[in-house]
Amino acid sequence: MKIKVDRELCTSVATCVEVAPGTFELDDEGIAIIKNEKGDTEGTILQAAKSCPVNAIFIFDNDGKQVYPEE
Ligand code: SF4
Numbered sequence: 001m002k003i004k005v006d007r008e009l010c011t012s013v014a015t016c017v018e019v020a021p022g023t024f025e026l027d028d029e030g031i032a033i034i035k036n037e038k039g040d041t042e043g044t045i046l047q048a049a050k051s052c053p054v055n056a057i058f059i060f061d062n063d064g065k066q067v068y069p070e071e
Pocket of ligand 1: 015016051054055
């Protein structure tokens, strides 16, 4: 599983950090970054992506196919 945060979209709401604190944190600019791709279970990470109000978190499977948001 691969995770990407779109820095342009992220509005620093930080719900992703609340849902998956092992995976996401806010950097100095208040933008979410991935501190550990395996910091939480895949289910929790997916839940974090779904919790983002602006859909700034993109999840890909190991083949590079986008899993969330669904295309
Ligand atoms: S929930 Fe979305 S907008 Fe909020 S910090 Fe995380 S990625 Fe950024």
